[in-house]
Amino acid sequence: MSLPVRLFLTALLCPAAAIATAQGGTAAGPGAIRGTVHSETGAPLATATVEVRSAADSSVAGRALTGADGGFRVGGLATGRYRVEVSRPGFARQVRREVVLTAAAPVAELGTIRLAAAAVALEGLEVRTERAAVAVAPDRTLYSTRDMPVAAGGTATDVLRSVPELDVDINGRVSLRGSTGVTIHINGRPAPVRGEALTTFLQQFPASRIERIEVIPNPSARYDPDGTAGIVNIVLKENLDLGLSGSVSLNAGTRGNTGGSGRLAYQRGPLTVFGGTSLNVSRRSSTSSDLRQNLAARPVTYLQQDFRSRNRGTFGMLDLSTELRLGKRATLWSSVSGFFNGSDSDGTFAYLHMDSVRTPTERYDRVSSNEWSGSNTDYALGLRYAPEPQRHELTLELRRHGGGNRLDGRYVKELLTLEGDPAGLPPELTVNRSSEENGDLVLQADYTRPLGEEGKLEAGYRGTLRATD
Numbered sequence: 001m002s003l004p005v006r007l008f009l010t011a012l013l014c015p016a017a018a019i020a021t022a023q024g025g026t027a028a029g030p031g032a033i034r035g036t037v038h039s040e041t042g043a044p045l046a047t048a049t050v051e052v053r054s055a056a057d058s059s060v061a062g063r064a065l066t067g068a069d070g071g072f073r074v075g076g077l078a079t080g081r082y083r084v085e086v087s088r089p090g091f092a093r094q095v096r097r098e099v100v101l102t103a104a105a106p107v108a109e110l111g112t113i114r115l116a117a118a119a120v121a122l123e124g125l126e127v128r129t130e131r132a133a134v135a136v137a138p139d140r141t142l143y144s145t146r147d148m149p150v151a152a153g154g155t156a157t158d159v160l161r162s163v164p165e166l167d168v169d170i171n172g173r174v175s176l177r178g179s180t181g182v183t184i185h186i187n188g189r190p191a192p193v194r195g196e197a198l199t200t201f202l203q204q205f206p207a208s209r210i211e212r213i214e215v216i217p218n219p220s221a222r223y224d225p226d227g228t229a230g231i232v233n234i235v236l237k238e239n240l241d242l243g244l245s246g247s248v249s250l251n252a253g254t255r256g257n258t259g260g261s262g263r264l265a266y267q268r269g270p271l272t273v274f275g276g277t278s279l280n281v282s283r284r285s286s287t288s289s290d291l292r293q294n295l296a297a298r299p300v301t302y303l304q305q306d307f308r309s310r311n312r313g314t315f316g317m318l319d320l321s322t323e324l325r326l327g328k329r330a331t332l333w334s335s336v337s338g339f340f341n342g343s344d345s346d347g348t349f350a351y352l353h354m355d356s357v358r359t360p361t362e363r364y365d366r367v368s369s370n371e372w373s374g375s376n377t378d379y380a381l382g383l384r385y386a387p388e389p390q391r392h393e394l395t396l397e398l399r400r401h402g403g404g405n406r407l408d409g410r411y412v413k414e415l416l417t418l419e420g421d422p423a424g425l426p427p428e429l430t431v432n433r434s435s436e437e438n439g440d441l442v443l444q445a446d447y448t449r450p451l452g453e454e455g456k457l458e459a460g461y462r463g464t465l466r467a468t469d
């Protein structure tokens with residue numbers, strides 16, 4: 001290689017080698033820095049970073065990580081002055097500002113460097129997820145209505161039809177595992193209505209107010225015996241401003257039945273109120289004629305029976321439930337419900353007894369008049385404290401139930417001649433009167449809390465004061 005070419009390559013490569021030595025400490029030198037890194041408690045710290053920088057310009061001359069025993073060695077250093085920086089996440093950084101390497105003493109022994117623990121400030125992390133549509137708890141299965149198509153514009157009956165464990169027939173009656181003895185609860189309490197009125201209530205209650213459906217196939221001792229076939233608990237949404245809504249319905253039948261019902265619901269913030277009323281009236285009349293043959297008699301005999309009757313009935317009901325949330329854990333609620341039923345009827349039976357050739361042997365009329373009335377009322381006041389809903393709860397409830405019925409019946413038998421005229425004999429009078437009143441005052445307390453990771457402990461008290469007349 002000619003001399004000019006060698007001079008050109010030397011001028012090109014020497015500055016590059018000088019820059020690499022200054023920044024990375026890659027140039028070999030006789031010096032080294034050694035030591036160990038421990039915590040304040042004396043435990044060795046592995047994976048701590050040790051950086052050796054030039055004291056003149058702070059350029060990095062060498063770098064190493066501590067081993068499992070906390071030891072480190074940074075070699076290949078030229079003689080000179082250096083600064084050693086030791087750091088590890090979770091610990092305060094420590095700096096040794098003056099480490100001198102000379103030709104006479106090329107190796108510096110730093111001994112044990114102790115790092116003090118220091119908190120690491122991290123930015124907040126927000127994690128969002130969606131609840132599963134179905135969740136299984138120790139005593140119940142929970143079905144969220146969030147993803148149900150009927151939740152937007154349907155009714156409570158439509159939501160119940162969407163639950164796999166439940167069957168709802170064409171008339172709106174709910175059954176569980178083939179049994180129709182299912183008790184409907186709302187927010188953990190029995191629904192304020194029963195029977196046909198409950199079916200109407202579910203068919204009118206908007207699905208948009210329902211948070212989830214809970215199916216309890218095997219109710220515990222805290223529930224009333226009428227829920228032995230299973231309980232379906234309808235949980236309403238909380239703290240939503242759904243405002244005021246309502247519905248009105250009218251009905252009429254070809255057999256003399258007419259009626260109407262209406263429901264109102266209000267929900268704003270922590271307050272929820274819903275209730276309704278209904279009234280049904282029936283007017284019916286009927287006639288019948290029977291000819292009966294007595295085959296047990298010898299010779300056989302005949303009985304001609306003609307009947308005409310008129311029936312009038314009235315049925316009405318009222319319910320109102322209120323729930324007020326007191327903070328995030330406590331709920332105060334009250335409910336009142338009642339119904340009344342009354343009917344009266346009168347009828348006339350005309351009897352004609354005949355012999356085997358249908359010759360009249362006896363004739364009389366039997367006139368009946370009956371009045372019946374009944375009523376039932378239920379009042380309740382309760383408080384629920386739930387640090388962990390469905391897991392850790394305390395419920396207190398005071399309930400007053402009362403009802404009664406009254407029957408007044410009169411039956412008159414009037415003897416007639418064989419031609420059908422009054423026989424002139426005193427009539428036979430039968431009077432049947434009865435009345436019944438009953439009332440219950442119930443105080444109940446229930447406490448539920450977790451027992452281990454999968455168990456649950458339930459304890460409670462129920463006292464009943466009952467009067468019957």
